[in-house]
Amino acid sequence: MTFTLALRNLIHDKIRFLVTLVGVVFSIVLVSIQFGLYKGTESKILAVLDHTSADLWVTAREAPAFDDAALLDGREEYAALSLDGVKSVETLLATFGRWKRPNGGVTTVLMVGVHTSKEVVQPWNVVAGRVSDLALPESVIVDRAYAKKLGVTEVGQTAQVNDQQVRVVALTDGIRSFTTLPIIFVSMENMRSLLGIPTDRATFVQVHLKPGANVKDVQAALDAKLPEADVLTNAEFRARSVNHWMFGTGAGAALIMGAVLGLIVGMVIVAQTLYASANDHINEFATLRALGSSSSYIHKVILWQAILSAVIGFTIAIGLAYLVAAALADTSLRVLISPQMAALIFGITIVMCVISALSAIVKVTRIDPAMVFNR
Numbered sequence: 102m103t104f105t106l107a108l109r110n111l112i113h114d115k116i117r118f119l120v121t122l123v124g125v126v127f128s129i130v131l132v133s134i135q136f137g138l139y140k141g142t143e144s145k146i147l148a149v150l151d152h153t154s155a156d157l158w159v160t161a162r163e164a165p166a167f168d169d170a171a172l173l174d175g176r177e178e179y180a181a182l183s184l185d186g187v188k189s190v191e192t193l194l195a196t197f198g199r200w201k202r203p204n205g206g207v208t209t210v211l212m213v214g215v216h217t218s219k220e221v222v223q224p225w226n227v228v229a230g231r232v233s234d235l236a237l238p239e240s241v242i243v244d245r246a247y248a249k250k251l252g253v254t255e256v257g258q259t260a261q262v263n264d265q266q267v268r269v270v271a272l273t274d275g276i277r278s279f280t281t282l283p284i285i286f287v288s289m290e291n292m293r294s295l296l297g298i299p300t301d302r303a304t305f306v307q308v309h310l311k312p313g314a315n316v317k318d319v320q321a322a323l324d325a326k327l328p329e330a331d332v333l334t335n336a337e338f339r340a341r342s343v344n345h346w347m348f349g350t351g352a353g354a355a356l357i358m359g360a361v362l363g364l365i366v367g368m369v370i371v372a373q374t375l376y377a378s379a380n381d382h383i384n385e386f387a388t389l390r391a392l393g394s395s396s397s398y399i400h401k402v403i404l405w406q407a408i409l410s411a412v413i414g415f416t417i418a419i420g421l422a423y424l425v426a427a428a429l430a431d432t433s434l435r436v437l438i439s440p441q442m443a444a445l446i447f448g449i450t451i452v453m454c455v456i457s458a459l460s461a462i463v464k465v466t467r468i469d470p471a472m473v474f475n476r
Contacts, residue, residue: 108405117464122414124371125415126418128414128418130176132363132446134426136356136438139435140442142435143278144437145278148284153335155308155309155319157333158333159308159331160305165349166342167338167346168282170305172302173303174330175305176327177330177346180326181323183326187311187319188309188310188315189309191213192307193305193307194214194292195238198263201260201264202252203252206252210284211280211286211305213284214289215286215287224276224286226274227397228272235271235291238291239268242270242285242286242287243269244274244283246274246277247283256272267287279346280346310398320332332438334340371454371457386441403462407458415450420441422436
């Protein structure tokens with residue numbers, strides 16, 4: 102009965118109900134897009150880290166992120182191999198290069214050096230060409246999202262890196278960086294040649310542990326051996342990279358504030374609508390009280406109105422949010438809305454609308470049942 106009464110109260114004034122839905126939909130679309138942008142941005146920051154399996158990372162001291170680190174001294178690999186719990190180590194290079202387009206013009210690229218003979222870090226989402234060709238001299242792999250920026254659109258085309266010729270042997274799809282700099286995959290050998298990096302130097306050392314080895318114990322032992330470097334677990338390095346780009350630059354705070362603003366707008370509109378509805382039906386609520394209805398019964402009616410507004414508004418909003426995410430799929434503004442995120446946003450919508458109902462509940466709580474006899 103409370104559900105039926107709530108539904109009738111809600112749709113009695115169709116214009117007001119429409120305004121409520123618009124407010125909820127606007128709020129939830131904004132929240133969904135902001136959260137989706139946050140997760141999309143995070144995925145770009147962690148693009149390479151998500152495709153590695155290292156237990157520990159050795160980086161230059163206070164290196165803020167994967168794509169902003171200096172070269173190590175060169176003894177880190179041997180220091181790690183000297184520890185009992187270490188199974189294997191792999192070096193990794195990630196630094197900037199100067200890319201010259203075939204038709205002229207220069208742009209900065211983030212070059213990632215990988216071992217072509219080992220399954221440590223390999224290019225993924227390959228849509229043309231072969232990863233194995235990366236072992237050939239002068240070979241690089243680029244993402245087609247940056248094709249126009251790099252001046253290459255297909256396998257076999259050539260360009261220059263630091264004034265040395267390179268040839269595109271494969272294209273990937275969807276590998277983007279937070280800084281918008283194109284990510285270029287190169288073999289470790291070719292990258293050292295292109296950039297003049299000595300064979301004993303690397304940007305990172307990835308440490309893989311033996312089964313049963315304690316990560317924290319090995320981390321502490323390696324940290325003691327390498328006072329001039331940082332030894333981080335995979336989770337710690339991921340968190341450092343995200344914190345640097347999302348909060349060090351203010352991008353994350355801006356996205357979160359946008360989501361909070363959306364929630365505030367939605368709460369105000371829903372609260373105003375429910376309060377006005379309660380005020381319009383004040384005599385009906387007084388009659389119910391005079392007939393013996395409890396306060397909790399009337400509160401349930403208002404709460405059902407809030408929940409119905411939330412469910413209908415969320416259903417429309419999440420559909421629109423998925424459409425926006427699909428429309429931005431091939432742009433630099435990646436919006437990721439997972440089923441888990443959608444479920445979280447649904448819960449937020451319910452809470453937002455229930456909190457908004459408090460003003461109406463306070464209004465009807467103060468009703469004097471005797472007022473019905475004065476009409």
